[in-house]
Amino acid sequence: xxxxxxxxxxxxxxxxxxxxxxxxxxxxxxxxxxxxxxxxxxxxxxxxxxxxxxxxxxxxxxxxxxxxxxxxxxxxxxxxxxxxxxxxxxxxxxxxxxxxxxxxxxxxxxxxxxxxxxxxxxxxxxxxxxxxxxxxxxxxxxxxxxxxxxxxxxxxxxxxxxxxxxxxxxxxxxxxxxxxxxxxxxxxxxxxxxxxxxxxxxxxxxxxxxxxxxxxxxxxxxxxxxxxxxxxxxxxxxxxxxxxxxxxxxxxxxxxxxxxxxxxxxxxxxxxxxxxxxxxxxxxxxxxxxxxxxxxxxxxxxxxxxxxxxxxxxxxxxxxxxxxxxxxxxxxxxxxxxxxxxxxxxxxxxxxxxxxxxxxxxxxxxxxxxxxxxxxxxxxxxxxxxxxxxxxxxxxxxxxxxxxxxxxxxxxxxxxxxxxxxxxxxxxxxxxxxxxxxxxxxxxxxxxxxxxxxxxxxxxxxxxxxxxxxxxxxxxxxxxxxxxxxxxxxxxxxxxxxxxxxxxxxxxxxxxxxxxxxxxxxxxxxxxxxxxxxxxxxxxxxxxxxxxxxxxxxxxxxxxxxxxxxxxxxxxxxxxxxxxxxxxxxxxxxxxxxxxxxxxxxxxxxxxxxxxxxxxxxxxxxxxxxxxxxxxxxxxxxxxxxxxxxxxxxxxxxxxxxxxxxxxxxxxxxxxxxxxxxxxxxxxxxxxxxxxxxxxxxxxxxxxxxxxxxxxxxxxxxxxxxxx
Amino acid sequence: xxxxxxxxxxxxxxxxxxxxxxxxxxxxxxxxxxxxxxxxxxxxxxxxxxxxxxxxxxxxxxxxxxxxxxxxxxxxxxxxxxxxxxxxxxxxxxxxxxxxxxxxxxxxxxxxxxxxxxxxxxxxxxxxxxxxxxxxxxxxxxxxxxxxxxxxxxxxxxxxxxxxxxxxxxxxxxxxxxxxxxxxxxxxxxxxxxxxxxx
Numbered sequence: 001x002x003x004x005x006x007x008x009x010x011x012x013x014x015x016x017x018x019x020x021x022x023x024x025x026x027x028x029x030x031x032x033x034x035x036x037x038x039x040x041x042x043x044x045x046x047x048x049x050x051x052x053x054x055x056x057x058x059x060x061x062x063x064x065x066x067x068x069x070x071x072x073x074x075x076x077x078x079x080x081x082x083x084x085x086x087x088x089x090x091x092x093x094x095x096x097x098x099x100x101x102x103x104x105x106x107x108x109x110x111x112x113x114x115x116x117x118x119x120x121x122x123x124x125x126x127x128x129x130x131x132x133x134x135x136x137x138x139x140x141x142x143x144x145x146x147x148x149x150x151x152x153x154x155x156x157x158x159x160x161x162x163x164x165x166x167x168x169x170x171x172x173x174x175x176x177x178x179x180x181x182x183x184x185x186x187x188x189x190x191x192x193x194x195x196x197x198x199x200x201x202x203x204x205x206x207x208x209x210x211x212x213x214x215x216x217x218x219x220x221x222x223x224x225x226x227x228x229x230x231x232x233x234x235x236x237x238x239x240x241x242x243x244x245x246x247x248x249x250x251x252x253x254x255x256x257x258x259x260x261x262x263x264x265x266x267x268x269x270x271x272x273x274x275x276x277x278x279x280x281x282x283x284x285x286x287x288x289x290x291x292x293x294x295x296x297x298x299x300x301x302x303x304x305x306x307x308x309x310x311x312x313x314x315x316x317x318x319x320x321x322x323x324x325x326x327x328x329x330x331x332x333x334x335x336x337x338x339x340x341x342x343x344x345x346x347x348x349x350x351x352x353x354x355x356x357x358x359x360x361x362x363x364x365x366x367x368x369x370x371x372x373x374x375x376x377x378x379x380x381x382x383x384x385x386x387x388x389x390x391x392x393x394x395x396x397x398x399x400x401x402x403x404x405x406x407x408x409x410x411x412x413x414x415x416x417x418x419x420x421x422x423x424x425x426x427x428x429x430x431x432x433x434x435x436x437x438x439x440x441x442x443x444x445x446x447x448x449x450x451x452x453x454x455x456x457x458x459x460x461x462x463x464x465x466x467x468x469x470x471x472x473x474x475x476x477x478x479x480x481x482x483x484x485x486x487x488x489x490x491x492x493x494x495x496x497x498x499x500x501x502x503x504x505x506x507x508x509x510x511x512x513x514x515x516x517x518x519x520x521x522x523x524x525x526x527x528x529x530x531x532x533x534x535x536x537x538x539x540x541x542x543x544x545x546x547x548x549x550x551x552x553x554x555x556x557x558x559x560x561x562x563x564x565x566x567x568x569x570x571x572x573x574x575x576x577x578x579x580x581x582x583x584x585x586x587x588x589x590x591x592x593x594x595x596x597x598x599x600x601x602x603x604x605x606x607x608x609x610x611x612x613x614x615x616x617x618x619x620x621x622x623x624x625x626x627x628x629x630x631x632x633x634x635x636x637x638x639x640x641x642x643x644x645x646x647x648x649x650x651x652x653x654x655x656x657x658x659x660x661x662x663x664x665x666x667x668x669x670x671x672x673x674x675x676x677x678x679x680x681x682x683x684x685x686x687x688x689x690x691x692x693x694x695x696x697x698x699x700x701x702x703x704x705x706x707x708x709x710x711x712x713x714x715x716x717x718x719x720x721x722x723x724x
Numbered sequence: 725x726x727x728x729x730x731x732x733x734x735x736x737x738x739x740x741x742x743x744x745x746x747x748x749x750x751x752x753x754x755x756x757x758x759x760x761x762x763x764x765x766x767x768x769x770x771x772x773x774x775x776x777x778x779x780x781x782x783x784x785x786x787x788x789x790x791x792x793x794x795x796x797x798x799x800x801x802x803x804x805x806x807x808x809x810x811x812x813x814x815x816x817x818x819x820x821x822x823x824x825x826x827x828x829x830x831x832x833x834x835x836x837x838x839x840x841x842x843x844x845x846x847x848x849x850x851x852x853x854x855x856x857x858x859x860x861x862x863x864x865x866x867x868x869x870x871x872x873x874x875x876x877x878x879x880x881x882x883x884x885x886x887x888x889x890x891x892x893x894x895x896x897x898x899x900x901x902x903x904x905x906x907x908x909x910x911x912x913x914x915x916x917x918x919x920x921x922x923x
Binding site: 024027028031042078134135136137140153154155156158159160163179180182183184186187190191194195210211212213219220221222224225227228245246247249250251253254261263264265266267268269270271272273274276277278279285286288 | 726752755756813814817818821834836837838839844845846847850851853854855871872873875876877879880883884885886887888889890891892893894895896897898899900901902903905907908909910911
């Protein structure tokens, strides 16, 4: 459980102050989406291609045992020796024995994350063997005595000056920080290693059961040398890399390079099936012989994942690392913080299975659940969903930390207590409050309010205003119940009033079930499934009594939780499954519901452009969970007095991400700052938003950074146009 | 020369392929920093190669023979420039590391990525394509398949055992500051000479 000893907060601070890293990652964040898009320009249907990777891998993991047996048999038929290593230690022992038996002294390696995972090099060196990494990035990292900070670009955190220092130290000569020159120096030094080596170790990007072939996808050409020059070739391949047939390699080859490095294909794809000829020197004569080929299949937690209904998904990973390349947190702190051996979101999940739960827990909170990675992953892995599942399992097994459990048990799962506390908070915050924001929190909270004001709890929650704002309609077309969520109820009740105004203007009768409480999102986000179930049942009960056509929420996170999570977590509960299904079927997100009504009543007309410039911030869960992004735009385009303009990265996380924004303000604030800057750059005077949590974050940001910009919920914008 | 598959052309003839895909192939190969020459005849291919060798300050060549090289007497022609060509596997093993150019044939090209597929079963075919700083390949310009999927479909019919390489441009790295640099461990140049004439 070494991960428990990490001080993540301190590590974050260190990386945030590492200008070399920050600049490298910022440049990369800028360049990556374009280079990926360019590489896909000649792929007709990217979604279909991703589906084919996913389906092929799903099929493989479902038939894994047979495919492993076939791979082994076919490779053996062609002269390979196959060893199944249950653990890293077994693998190391096999390899060290092999080296001793065959008189191996020198080893060259091409890239293998699996060997990093089990700290192979250290074990080989301890056994007296000379081991050289030959991938340039891996070589640099090994000279620096560091771990890779990215799965594809291991040395992305270093600049040329640092690399020149490591080279100078290693080679005992003054190497200038000139990139082509340093590449040449690496070529010359490592060429000698290739020529002298007795044994070459490679990883594998795939292993084909049909003919026992392994595939290597590389750019430098080192894997071709590692597999050609030494007399013995050892392949280290994780079970997740196996595929049934030669044809099945196609979807991997079409996505992996495009997603990883923005290439249609890497410089080299090598496939090796069985023993191939090599030349060995005997009595000073070159003699042709079959090269010894050893394939080591590494388990180390993989087979357990394969049998797990949820985590078998990790077999869909092709290790392109594109999930890191779009991850807002990775792009701030890099893989040394957000990672263990494997980095980023997928890295966190792999860490739990291949390393330890403790190593996972040290970094699990860094996934903000923005779901950006899910839009590009070739295998369509639900990375944030799996991280949440790991949290749930950890809480189920070990419980929550005492203080949090106390809060959840005694406060959040009891609506009356929770709401009374919020009311008390609205009174006790008075000394620190000015206007709508808490400007001066006590000193120990100072870090939280830097560059951002926190909103105050409203004097009167929405639930106390319901009688005043409810209109009795004579002939309503529909009856809906409003699910406000905590933010609208207690922080932004005015937005709740706007929701009422817009819906009633559509001749829709709105009711507010009094017993509704928090949707449970922050609680399941912490992994507390049991409390979430309790809350779900209470909310379902509250809304059943209302007997409505629809349940409307003006918060995408609440909508997601009510719509998807409730049905999911209660599916196995016979008393509740059906009730949950009926409930979730009625849930609608506000802007989607209104856009549809406006369209049906002919109110969705594009007005003549002109007026106040307005831009949209697409909330993560609105866009990537609910798939709602066109409707808010249609609504704004039909709103008189506004001109819709788009800002850069309109769908990138604002940094709020539930409790994340409060717990990691040092990461949240740079994301917020960038968001406000992008809004400024597009000339917007108003930022329109569909999510009250983002609204809390962005209002606090503009309050400090750009007071000329206002942040408004779409409901507020629409309500402003309604007279009365 | 021994190959993984002795009848590539036969298998190709059953697949979607043709010279109409050449322009797309050339664009993608050039994007990947390969140099592409398209010529009509084997003799022209030989002249193109000789021109290139003369301009590139070459003293030593290693080559695995292909039908086209034999048909156009390419090795003899290089010899007339006073440059030694090593073609015997043992000699290739001895000289590939210090040679200036490695020459080999390739089986087909892939339009989607500008790659060439080399049947790299023999060790000498791998040595000439990995160790020298320049790799020259001969390709029949009608042997172009549309995509990577087509290439894998062909392999699924031919590939039983051995070593297959898709080669796309020169060896490259971006491991320092993401600056693209060619020629890290393999060749810094890939020259593709595509010949219309069937040999």
